[in-house]
Amino acid sequence: MFAQLDTKSVYSFMDSVVDLPCYVKRAKELGYQALGLMDRDNLYAAYHFAQLATKNGLRPLIGMEANLVYEGRMIAFRLLAKNNQGYKNLMKLATELSSGQGEFTALSNYLNEIALILPSEEWEPGMAFESDVFIGVRPEDAGKEFDYPVLPLHTVRYFDNADRSTIQMLHAISQNVSLSEASICPMSQLLFSPQEMESAFSDIPDALNNLDQLVSDITYQFDTELKLPRFNRDMLAVDQLRQLAQDGLETKELTASVYQERLDKELAVIHQMGFDDYFLIVWDLLRFGRSRGYYMGMGRGSAAGSLVAYALDITGIDPVKNDLLFERFLNEERYTMPDIDIDLPDIYRSEFLHYVRDRYGSMHSAQIVTFSTFGAKQAIRDVFKRFGAKEFELSQLSKKISFRDNLTSVYEKNMSFRQLINQRPEFQRAFEIAKAIEGQPRQTSIHAAGIVMSDDDLTEHIPLKAGEDMMVTQYDASAVEANGLLKMDFLGLRNLTFVQKMKEKLEEEQGVVIDIKSIDLEDSQTLALFASGKTKGIFQFEQAGAINLLKRIKPSKFEEVVATTSLNRPGASDYIDNFIARKYGKEKVDLIDPVVAPILEPTYGIMLYQEQVMQIAQVFAGFTLGKADLLRRAMSKKDANEMSKMSEAFMSGSQQLGRNPQIAERLFSMMAKFAGYGFNRSHAYAYSALAFQLAYFKSHYPQVFYDVMLNYSSSDYIKDAIGNGFSLARLDINRIPFHDKISDGKIVLGLKTIKGFPRDFALWIIEDRKENGKYVSIEDFLTRIPKKYQKVEVLTPLVNIGLFDIFETNRQKIIGNLSNLFTFVNELGSLFAESSYSWVDYDDYSQIDRYNMEQELLGVGLSPHPLHLAQKMATHPYQPISDLTVNSKATVLVQLESIRIIRTKKVIKWLF
Structure with missing residues (x-):
């Protein structure tokens, strides 16, 4: 039976239109039993192809087209893995190729258990190979003699001849040429039926026989067992983890028996599930960050429910004190990998990658590939x-x-x-x-967070490719995890950068030292800021929906900040009115039963958190927390089968504990309803704590807060700063910084804020001013700037935001004279600054035009707002909108600044 070997998929970027599902589906319809893939110099699609082929009852044949230098010339060899060892060797060879190694002799050690196929057009008499070599022949090679066995070699790049124009277009895009200049895809590179191919090669029967013998025994067994790296080969991980966790409890002075009992229980589960090394690796990575002075946050996700994680400073939240559940994180009744995402300041992520590479080995750790598509x-x-x-x-x-x-x-x-x-x-x-x-995939990219680690060389399990900071997998995240490898997420959060920079700036400028993790989460001034809804720039709380919700709830304690995070989500939002009414005593709080009252009381009888479902199952029906987590999962997935079993178990358990059956039914019904959208309390708590830390700086040290936000984020915060009492400073060419900054209650906008202004010119101005002193006139400035910046369109933005107002207030006059000034500069050189240039007069811009141009360039106007001018010219007194009463009538003066068109489903246009 004929087997198609040399198929290029869309992962031979910009050179094929064959996508894997269509390829496998069509091959199966045509009657293939074995099917190959040979993308150019990569194995990106190999694993997914093998799984897809197997699922559809086809024998996968994993190969690759490898461009290797043989005796001084480049040859596109086809390589086919004959078994598991051949597949491993192919992965190692693909890794070497990506690193720039392409010499045939250097890579020959990787050719064991690989069939090496040399296309007939590359064959020359006298070529000698020690490997398992075949000559790949075409139908037109019938009658030719070769020194090695032959195989039928037919290349597939498309399914229909009309696709050739699409491939030519891909060539044009990749080569950055016109369509007529792009290389044309050869004819007949279609997927023909096995019968058609056997007919085409009927004059070369040996080729068909050799193919049948070669592929008939090819099978691969993928090792999907979990492969966790070891942290320390000199000490048992279980002992080291216990020692570190025990030391952590003592350092935090957590001496109550409930802490020791919980720690012992957690350590036992962690060891039983084989995750001692995992916890040590996470601890080590966070220890590295803190040793460099980075703020690593409070943790995220369900890991905040682990006391071991808290003892090791992996998280910053006491799960016992704050009623967070370990079983929501790690459940001995359901084997899954623990998921501890590592948050770190985004500006330092590269340093973490280097540490992982150097500490755990360059071939034992890698970033994870993703694919950018059209x-x-x-x-x-x-x-x-x-x-x-x-x-x-x-x-x-x-x-x-x-x-x-x-x-x-x-x-x-x-x-x-x-x-x-x-x-x-x-x-x-x-x-x-x-x-x-x-x-269609266009090129590779890098996963925003994912890192993969292994105890042995990663190329024993997956192919890699060279990257900038470290190696990169050729398999995507799902294939990496399917092969049993540990994936960790390093999430660069700019909010952690903000907090760290605020801490550093406060210490540097005011001598105030703050321990971020020790910030009082019940600080009244910070809670007042949340209640006011002035949370622009506050993680999780700066969108309109969250701000409006804060104004309605008016949190008076941190627990209500956490609740706001959870309520501001689809599903839970249906209960916002109830929550608010119950908080303010306008609706009765129904706690259902005294047994569950302590669980529901903090949220006014409303189930907001997944953990509440678990706790109710535990105390009301006698479930273990592990079993309660299984119940939560079944409810969230709406698994009817599992729900039915769990319902029986819940009713039976509650009956054995003597509970009221009507209340049991009511509770189970409520749990099933809420579990579908209930939020992870551990995650809500951790992220709310980070939000609180940012809000603490905003409420207590607003100048520090805005100074950092304006430097590291967008100019969106300028208007917020103005609304909170800061004013805009006038700008001039001798004082404007590169970054925005705040000084003495005034916002000084920087050169980087000017829309479209060249960064290199901005940096040049800062450096020139530092080296050569202030500019004494416009002429002096023009004499000093490099000729490449002597363009009206380059300098006009500087004029229009008022940088030269200190020399000439008529901005239109400056712009109108620029062309002549450039001529004088180039003719007189340094003498120009001493000469007397005769300025041509122009009418200046109106105040409204000035404001609008500043608004366009900076996102905010520095000149008086047009409505302020209108107020001065008014014959009647103005009244602030805030002074108007409900149902009163007034004439409102507005200025239209922008229009946004919204189309409804009925294609009705609305202007906003």
Whole structure:
């Protein structure tokens, strides 16, 4: 039976349109029993292909096209793994190729148990190989003599001859040339049926026989067992973990018996499940961060429910004191990997990667690959550009595509988009090609957080490729985990950077030293800030929905901040009114039964947290917390089968404890309803604590807060700072910094804030001012700047935000004279600054124009707002809107600053 070997998938980037599901589906329909994949110089798709083929009853044949230098010339060898050892060798060879090693002799050690296929067109008499070598022949090679056995070699890149134009377009995009200049895909690289291929090679029967013998015994067994790395080979992990955890309890002075009992229980479960080393590795990574002075946060997710994690300073929250459950994190009745995400300041993530690489080994740790695909806009731009579309046409088309749209949907629902496509035949053709490549992988990228680690060389399990900070997997995250490897997430959070920089700035400028983790989570001033809803810049609480909810709830204790986080979600939001009414005594708090009252009381009788479901199952029906976690999972997944079993167990357990059956039924019904959207309390608590820390700085040290936010985040916070009592300083060329800063209650905007202003020029101005002193005139400034910046369009933004007002207040006059000034500069050189230039007069901009230009360039106006000018000219007194009463009538003066068009499902347009 014929087996197709040399197929290139879409993971031979920009050189094929064969996607894996279609390939396997079509091959099965055509009657194939064995199917191969040989992408160019990579194994990105190998694992998923093998799983997909196996699932569909086909024998997978894992291979690769490897471009190797043989005796001075590049040859595109085809390599086929014959068994597990061959598959491992192929992974190692793919790794070496990605690192730039392409010499055949250097890589020959990796060719054991691999069939080496040399295309017939590359064959030359006298070529000698020690490996298991075949000559890959085409039907036209019938009758030719070769020194090695032959195999039929047919390349597949597409399913239909019409796809050739799509591949040519991909070539044009990848080569950055016009469509006519791009290389053309060869004819007949289609997936033919086994019968058609056997007929095509009927004149080379040996090739078909050799193929049948080669592939008939090929099988692979993927090792999916969990492969956790070891932390320390000189000491048992179980002993080291216990010692560190015990030391942690003593350091924190947690001497009550409840802590020791819980620690012993957690350590026993961790050891039983084989995760001692995992905890030690996480501890080590966080220890490294803290040793460098980084703020590592309070933790995240269900890990905050672990006392061991708290004792090791993996988290910063006492789970016993705050009623957080270990079983929500790690359940001995359900074997899953613990999931401890490591949060770290985003600006230091690269340093962590280097530490992991150096501490655990460059071939034992790697980042995880992802694949960037053609989005709808990208596909339109790339394809239409090569059909001659002008930039304005590309912009017209792109603007009509939202991030949610695919090309088919936008064509169907947007008439103006459809008209643009249909106006020219070449655009219609371009659109068909754009649809064909939409969603196709374009290139590799790096997972935003994922790191994989292994005790042995990773290439024993997965292929790697060279990366900037460390090696990168060729398999995506799902394939990495499916192969039993430990994936950890290093999440760079800018909010941790903010907190750390605020702490450092406060100490540097005011001499105030704050232990961030010791900030009182019941601080009244910070709680007042939450209650006011002035939480712009506060993690988790700066969106309109959260701000409005805070204003309604008005948290008076930290527990209500945590509750707000959980209420501000789909599903739970249905109970916001009840929560608020019960908090303020306007609705009765129903705690259902005295047994569960302590669990429901903090949330006014409303189940907000998944842990509440677990605790109720424990105290009311006698469930272990492990079993209660299984109940929670069944409820959240709406698993009817499992729910039915759990319902019986709950009713039986509650009956044995003498509970009221009606209350038992009511509770189970409530739990089933709430568990679907209940929030993880450990996660809510940890992230609310981080939000509280930011809010603490904003409420107690607002100048420090805004100084950091303006430096490390967007200019969105300028207006918030102004609303909280800060004012904007006038700008001048001799004092403007690069970054925004706040000094003496005034916001000084920086050069980096100017929209579209060249970063290199901004840095040059700062450096020149430092080396050569202040500018004494506009002429002096123009004499000193490099010629490449002597352009009206480059300097106009500086003029229009008032940087030269200290020399000349008429901004229009400065801009109008710039061209002449450049000429004088270049003719007189350094003498120009001493000469007397005759300025040409111009009428200056109006105050409104000044304001609008500043608003456009800086996001905020420095000149008086037009409405302030209107107020000065008014013949009647103004009254602030805040002074108006309900149902009163008033004439309101507004200035329209921006328009946003919203389309409803009925295609009705609304202006906002």
